[in-house]
Amino acid sequence: MESLYLLIPLSVIAAFAAGWVLWRAVDGGQFDDLEGPAHRILMDDDSPGCATRAGFDPHQKPDPGDR
Amino acid sequence: MSITALDDTHPQAAPPKVSYEETAHCFHCGDANLAGDTFKVRFDGRTRYLCCAGCAAVAQTIVDAGLGDFYRLREQGVQDGGSAPKSLRPAQLVPDELKELARYDLPAVQDQVTRSHDGLKETDLILEGLTCAACAWLVEHAVARIPGVHGAEVNYTTGRASVTWDKSKTSLADILFAIRRVGLEAHPADAQSGAAARKRERRKRLLEFLVAGLGMMQVMMFAVPIYIAEPGDLPQDFENLMRWASLFLLTPVVLYSARSFFANAWRDLKHLRIGMDVPIALAIAVTFLASVHATIQESGEVYYDSVGMFVFLLLGSRYLEFAARSRAAEAIERLAPPLPALVERLPRHPTSSHAESVPVAALAAGDVIRVKTGATVPGDGVILQGMSALDESLLTGESRPVPRKTGDRVVGGSINTVSPLLVRLEEVGDNATLAQISRLARRAAGARPRAALISDRVAGAFAAAVLILAGLTVLYWYPSGGDAWFRHAVAVLVVTCPCALALAIPTAITAAGHRLSRLGLLAARGSALESLARVTDVVFDKTGTLTEPRPTVKRVAVLGDAAAEECLAAAVALEAGSAHPIAHALISYAATLDVAAAKADVISTTSGLGVEARIGGIRYRLGSATFAGAIVLKPLPLKTPAHGLGESHIYLAREGAWLARFDVQAPLRASAAAATEKLRDLGLELHLLSGDLPDAVMSVASVVGIDKAAAQTTPQAKLAYVQQLQSQGRHVLMIGDGINDAPVLAASDASIAIADGRSGSDLARAQAALVMLSSDLNRIPDAIDIARKARRVMRQNLGWAIAYNALFVPLAMLGILTPWVAALGMSVSSLLVVGNAARLARMPRFGITRNEPEETPWNPSIS
Numbered sequence: 053m054e055s056l057y058l059l060i061p062l063s064v065i066a067a068f069a070a071g072w073v074l075w076r077a078v079d080g081g082q083f084d085d086l087e088g089p090a091h092r093i094l095m096d097d098d099s100p101g102c103a104t105r106a107g108f109d110p111h112q113k114p115d116p117g118d119r
Numbered sequence: 120m121s122i123t124a125l126d127d128t129h130p131q132a133a134p135p136k137v138s139y140e141e142t143a144h145c146f147h148c149g150d151a152n153l154a155g156d157t158f159k160v161r162f163d164g165r166t167r168y169l170c171c172a173g174c175a176a177v178a179q180t181i182v183d184a185g186l187g188d189f190y191r192l193r194e195q196g197v198q199d200g201g202s203a204p205k206s207l208r209p210a211q212l213v214p215d216e217l218k219e220l221a222r223y224d225l226p227a228v229q230d231q232v233t234r235s236h237d238g239l240k241e242t243d244l245i246l247e248g249l250t251c252a253a254c255a256w257l258v259e260h261a262v263a264r265i266p267g268v269h270g271a272e273v274n275y276t277t278g279r280a281s282v283t284w285d286k287s288k289t290s291l292a293d294i295l296f297a298i299r300r301v302g303l304e305a306h307p308a309d310a311q312s313g314a315a316a317r318k319r320e321r322r323k324r325l326l327e328f329l330v331a332g333l334g335m336m337q338v339m340m341f342a343v344p345i346y347i348a349e350p351g352d353l354p355q356d357f358e359n360l361m362r363w364a365s366l367f368l369l370t371p372v373v374l375y376s377a378r379s380f381f382a383n384a385w386r387d388l389k390h391l392r393i394g395m396d397v398p399i400a401l402a403i404a405v406t407f408l409a410s411v412h413a414t415i416q417e418s419g420e421v422y423y424d425s426v427g428m429f430v431f432l433l434l435g436s437r438y439l440e441f442a443a444r445s446r447a448a449e450a451i452e453r454l455a456p457p458l459p460a461l462v463e464r465l466p467r468h469p470t471s472s473h474a475e476s477v478p479v480a481a482l483a484a485g486d487v488i489r490v491k492t493g494a495t496v497p498g499d500g501v502i503l504q505g506m507s508a509l510d511e512s513l514l515t516g517e518s519r520p521v522p523r524k525t526g527d528r529v530v531g532g533s534i535n536t537v538s539p540l541l542v543r544l545e546e547v548g549d550n551a552t553l554a555q556i557s558r559l560a561r562r563a564a565g566a567r568p569r570a571a572l573i574s575d576r577v578a579g580a581f582a583a584a585v586l587i588l589a590g591l592t593v594l595y596w597y598p599s600g601g602d603a604w605f606r607h608a609v610a611v612l613v614v615t616c617p618c619a620l621a622l623a624i625p626t627a628i629t630a631a632g633h634r635l636s637r638l639g640l641l642a643a644r645g646s647a648l649e650s651l652a653r654v655t656d657v658v659f660d661k662t663g664t665l666t667e668p669r670p671t672v673k674r675v676a677v678l679g680d681a682a683a684e685e686c687l688a689a690a691v692a693l694e695a696g697s698a699h700p701i702a703h704a705l706i707s708y709a710a711t712l713d714v715a716a717a718k719a720d721v722i723s724t725t726s727g728l729g730v731e732a733r734i735g736g737i738r739y740r741l742g743s744a745t746f747a748g749a750i751v752l753k754p755l756p757l758k759t760p761a762h763g764l765g766e767s768h769i770y771l772a773r774e775g776a777w778l779a780r781f782d783v784q785a786p787l788r789a790s791a792a793a794a795t796e797k798l799r800d801l802g803l804e805l806h807l808l809s810g811d812l813p814d815a816v817m818s819v820a821s822v823v824g825i826d827k828a829a830a831q832t833t834p835q836a837k838l839a840y841v842q843q844l845q846s847q848g849r850h851v852l853m854i855g856d857g858i859n860d861a862p863v864l865a866a867s868d869a870s871i872a873i874a875d876g877r878s879g880s881d882l883a884r885a886q887a888a889l890v891m892l893s894s895d896l897n898r899i900p901d902a903i904d905i906a907r908k909a910r911r912v913m914r915q916n917l918g919w920a921i922a923y924n925a926l927f928v929p930l931a932m933l934g935i936l937t938p939w940v941a942a943l944g945m946s947v948s949s950l951l952v953v954g955n956a957a958r959l960a961r962m963p964r965f966g967i968t969r970n971e972p973e974e975t976p977w978n979p980s981i982s
Contacts, residue, residue, distance in 0.1 A: 056357055060341075064364045067337045071330055071371070078326045084318065088255055088275030 145170035146190075147178045148302050162190065171301055173257050220292040220299075222461055223307060228478050229291065232307035239269060242291060243314055244280040245453055246273070247304035257301045265289050265297055277449060279308065308452065317445045324441055327376040328434040334372035335427035338365045342424035346939045355417075362414045365423040373407050377430045393579040399621055401582065402612060403430065409609040419606060422613050425942045429618050432949050440625045443632050447641040451874075451890050462497050463489040465541070482547045490529075490540045498531040498547035505540040509533040532858060577620065577917055585615045592932045603934065610931040614941045615924050619948040623916030626956035631909035633960050639893035640871070640902050647888035649913075650869040651906035653850045657798055657899075658841060658863070660855035661809035661819055662785065664873055665896075668856075670701060670767070670785040672708035678756050678770075678777035684714050686779035690771050692719035693730045693741045701769060704783050729769075739773045747772040787822060794896035795823045801903055804849075808837045810859055837863045853887075854899065861886045871899060905959075912959050916952045923948040 077083065145152045146160065146167035158175035159166050162182050169175045181190070222228060233240045249255060255273040258280060262271035267288025273280045282294055291307065298305040308314055341361040344353065377400075384400035387393060406422045406429075413419030463474040468487040479497045482488070487503065490496050496509070508520035511533040520536045523529060529542055589611045596604035628649075632642045642648065659665050675683045691709045694702035695716055709716070719732040719739070729742015731750075740747040744755065747770035756777055771778040795805055807828035809816045820828035829840065841851050841863050853860065853867035856874070864870040865886040872887035875894035884890050891898060927944055930936045 053354075053357070057360065060360050060364050063337065063340070064367050067333055067368055071333055074329045074333065075326060078322050078329070081322075083322070083325055085274040085276045088273065091251075091253075091255070091275070 142168040145174050147174040150300075150302055153300060171257070173253060173301065220295045221290075222478070223291045223295065225461075225476075225478055228480070233291070238285070239283050240286050240291075241281065241283045242294075243308040244282060244295075244298070244305045245308050246278050246280055246298070247306075247453075249273075249275070249278045249303060254301075254303060258298055258303060258305075261297045261301045262294055265293055268294065278453075279314065280305065314449070314452070317448065320441070321445065324434070324438050327379070328431070328438050331372050331376040331427065331431040331434050334368045334376075335424075335431040337368045338423045338427045341365050342939075342942075359414075359417055362410075362421050362423075365421065366411060366414050369407065369423050369427055372427055372430055373403060376434060377403050380433070393582050395578040395621055395624070398578055398582040398585060399433065401585075402615070402618075405609065405612045409613075419602075420610070420937070422941065425613060425945060428942065428946060432618060432946075433621055436622050436625045436629070436953070440629050443629050443636075444642070447632070447636065447643055447890075450636075450641050450892075451643060451884060462494075463491070465489060468503075468541075482544060484544055484547055486544045486547075488542055488544060490535045490542055492535055492537065492539055494535055496529050496531050496533050496535060496542065498544045500529055500531075500542045500544040500546070502527050502529060503541040503543050505538060507535050507537040507540050510536050581615075581620060585612065588615070588928055588932065595932070596934070607932065607934045610934070610936050610941070611928060614927045614931040614936055614944070618945050619920035619923055619952045620917065622949055622952045623920050623956075624913050626953050627909050627912045627916060627959060630956045630959035631905050631912075634905050635889070635902055638898045638901055638905075639891060639895075640898060641890045641892065642888065643884075643890055644888040647869060648906045648909050650850070650888065651852065651903055652910035654803065654852040654869055654903060656804045656806060656844055656849045657852045657854065658806040658808055658844075658867070659795075659825070660853075660857065660860045661807060661811055661816055663856040664854055664860075665791045665807070665819055665823060666785040666787050668785070670704045670783045672704050672781055673784045673786070674782040676780040676782070678779055680776075681778050683779065684712070686771055687712065687714045688717040689719075689734055689739055689773075689778070690741055690769075690781065691716040692734060693722065693732050693739060693771075695719070695722075701767065701783050705769075705781065734773075737773050739771070739778075741769060741771050744768070744770050746770075747777075750774050751777055753777065787819065788894060788896055790894075790896040791823050794899055795825065797897065797900035798903070799824070801900055803852075803903075806840075806844075808832050808840060808863070834859045834862050838866055841867055852903075855887075856883055858883060871902075909959055912956055916955055919951060919955070920948065 142152050142155055144150065146162070146169050148170065150170055152168055152170040154168075154170055156168055158169040158172060160169060160175060160178045160182060161167075162178070167178070169178055223232065229240075233242045235241070246254075246258065249258075255275045259271050259273045262268055262280070262282055265284075267285040268282060269285060270283040271280060272282075280298075284291075284294065295305050295307075341364055345358060345361065380396050380400045380403060383394065383396035387397055403426060406426050409419075410421040410423050410426070413421050461476045462479055462482060464477045464482070465472060465474050465487045467473055474489060482497055484498075488497070492507075502523060502525050504525055506522075506524040508522050509529060510520045511530060523540075529540070531547070589608045592608045592611050593604045596607050631648055635642060635648075662668065675687065677683050677686065681689075687705070687709050690705050691714065694705050717734050719734045722730060722732040729740055729746040731738060731740045733739070738750055740750050748755070751772045752775070767783045769781040769783055771781070798805060805823075805825045805827070807816065807820045807823075807825045809819075809828070809830055810832055811830060813830040816828050816830035820826070829836075832840065837860070841853065844851050845866075845868070850868040852869045852871065853863045854871045854873065855861075855864055856872060860872075861883050864872060864883055869889070870887040871889045871891050872883040873891050873894070874884055875892060889902070923944065927936065927941070931941075
């Protein structure tokens with residue numbers, strides 16, 4: 053049970069650390085576009101041609117309903 | 120799947136010589152193909168050429184998947200005379216486009232749309248036609264490859280791109296052109312617009328919400344062991360430690376996340392009114408401070424978990440509300456005119472007729488400008504030279520152009536319809552009539568009857584009741600001594616936590632707003648729904664609202680021996696090159712009948728009366744009966760029928776003979792009669808206010824069955840009419856589209872501006888509570904129905920919140936309420952309220968057509 057004396061303060065520190073990470077993420081714009089990056093990862097290539105070869109699937113369209 | 124476009128080893132390599140015609144347009148999208156024979160695909164035994172890798176990939180996929188019929192059917196449809204989709208029209212000539220885009224490089228325009236820092240320029244672009252992630256990717260790469268571009272980032276969610284570029288190496292026009300080449304339209308967003316502010320606000324609210332969520336979860340971890348521990352299981356030391364930990368975790372939640380509640384409550388109190396935020400701030404402050412007190416004293420109850428959850432739920436609902444509102448604001452901003460308007464200024468008039476192109480923003484009083492046919496007059500002034508008819512319908516609602524000659528005054532915002540004019544500007548910008556109407560609108564918006572919104576009324580009563588009950592509790596417990604009075608008073612304040620109450624309204628508004636946006640109606644103001652539900656009177660504007668914005672030819676009556684087609688051919692010849700709405704009607708009518716114009720020469724226009732020209736050496740006249748009759752010298756063979764439904768009669772005659780009469784009319788919108796019928800069924804009183812002539816107004820009014828109609832009303836008169844209705848205790852919904860409607864839109868209790876791509880002005884949109892992107896007037900009764908349903912749900916929610924409080928407050932007053940019961944009761948009541956509101960978003964209803972808003976609607980109304 054004595055471990056709680058250590059664990060409870062630790063959890064508070066962990067929560068504040070998580071808060072700081074959230075702040076960094078929000079401030080860095082990671083939440084500005086929640087849809088694009090999911091598709092971008094499929095086309096992450098430098099030359100436009102190769103990306104289409106790499107498996108761009110025109111049928112896989114995002115749901116436009118909530119835009 | 121194989122991509123021919125990039126596969127050099129493909130067996131069916133293209134023939135070495137490729138004719139220009141085959142490569143001129145992209146096989147897939149129809150745009151100009153600037154890539155030559157780089158991208159190709161085999162289809163139906165021929166090599167087809169494409170404009171970009173994206174099109175090549177799509178075309179190859181379609182062909183490989185055996186869906187080639189798509190292209191065959193498409194070509195067939197075009198040959199059958201079916202209207203080709205926009206993308207199939209051959210793209211405009213490239214130099215023209217570049218010239219158009221070069222307007223953005225003018226310094227005065229650049230200041231409006233770009234921000235500068237570190238020698239770099241930054242611009243936000245609004246992208247049209249961004250339908251899939253591949254497009255976003257294409258745009259990003261197309262722009263990033265331009266030398267001089269430092270960064271390009273497309274936000275797929277908002278449909279915007281942010282581009283940073285070096286002014287010395289490239290230009291905005293180049294960037295826009297690059298985007299156009301990959302098949303999308305882009306135009307810069309106004310740097311003054313709210314986009315940047317919205318982004319900051321969104322980040323701020325999101326962080327507040329996330330911090331509250333984090334704190335809430337951790338505090339709950341510490342609260343649950345205390346709740347479930349048997350007495351004696353948990354040493355006092357641990358409990359104290361957990362309380363202190365909770366205090367640490369919750370301090371940022373209260374001081375950071377919840378600070379907007381305190382700020383709003385303080386603002387309300389300073390203005391001596393009680394809004395919803397006052398009881399919320401009170402509950403948070405009292406509950407938190409009481410818990411802190413108990414923590415320091417190491418005795419008494421703590422309610423940290425309640426505070427955390429309370430803040431978390433409220434911020435969550437407010438975040439959703441904000442997200443819905445900013446989506447609507449973004450959609451409305453997209454309607455802004457895509458090109459900056461240019462004017463021809465004559466700096467050395469009258470010594471030289473040298474003209475230079477300047478953006479409207481750069482004009483000053485005293486400038487002499489040339490207003491081309493079809494262009495909008497940029498400010499108030501006097502005609503120095505020329506004679507024309509001006510369409511002032513945006514300002515007055517009068518649909519027929521008014522004749523103006525040298526020496527006459529012209530009003531900014533009117534459209535020159537007949538021939539070019541030389542105008543000396545007297546008032547531009549803030550002093551022009553347009554700006555004055557806009558000021559009138561702003562003043563009217565300030566005087567808008569501040570609806571005593573349900574939430575505010577309830578909040579006031581609620582806050583008062585809570586304070587009285589807390590006082591009673593103190594009075595009851597004080598005699599019994601000790602600190603019981605304090606503990607029980609705090610319990611009352613905690614349990615009456617206005618969570619369910621605070622959630623009752625915003626959740627319903629957000630859910631109903633979602634429904635409205637699916638109908639093509641965007642709520643620009645938060646209170647739009649509540650006021651829409653209370654409406655008792657509906658006031659319509661005529662032109663562009665009940666009727667289509669442009670007239671069409673309804674009937675051709677032959678008066679002489681010439682056939683109707685012959686007459687039409689002559690009429691079109693006379694009207695060729697005129698931008699008059701009636702000319703437009705005749706020309707498009709002739710086009711639908713495949714009638715080609717005859718050859719006319721020596722065309723001369725008599726302003727406001729008609730046109731004269733020679734066809735095959737014979738004089739022809741087109742215009743009013745007197746004007747055309749002057750060369751006939753015979754009475755009309757047919758009796759003139761009564762002017763029906765906003766009709767104009769145009770006569771065609773040649774020397775010595777009447778030829779034909781054209782009945783031109785701005786037709787009623789197809790949905791007008793049905794929509795007004797439905798509105799009456801909802802128990803609403805209908806009015807019609809128009810700046811148009813009495814004949815036209817009365818005939819429209821009689822067809823749609825509105826008996827209260829007023830014609831030739833000025834913006835001021837419209838405003839007075841509505842304010843008089845309001846003084847009789849009526850709640851007015853104004854529906855309009857023009858600049859002349861803006862003051863009324865602003866002053867009405869609720870207002871809908873129509874912006875369906877064919878009508879609608881920026882000013883009207885800016886002043887309306889709701890913007891309708893659809894041209895189907897039936898959406899209006901649907902919207903009122905949704906608003907009334909939303910009001911019902913709000914009332915149910917409020918009823919539930921009050922019932923919950925009525926049940927728990929006596930328990931707290933009697934001192935038999937523990938913190939965990941309070942926390943449980945609060946969460947359950949909040950969830951019930953949210954669940955009830957969520958029904959609104961799904962509630963089925965007969966008659967509602969759930970179409971998506973029609974094609975991207977934008978309309979350069981005053982460009």
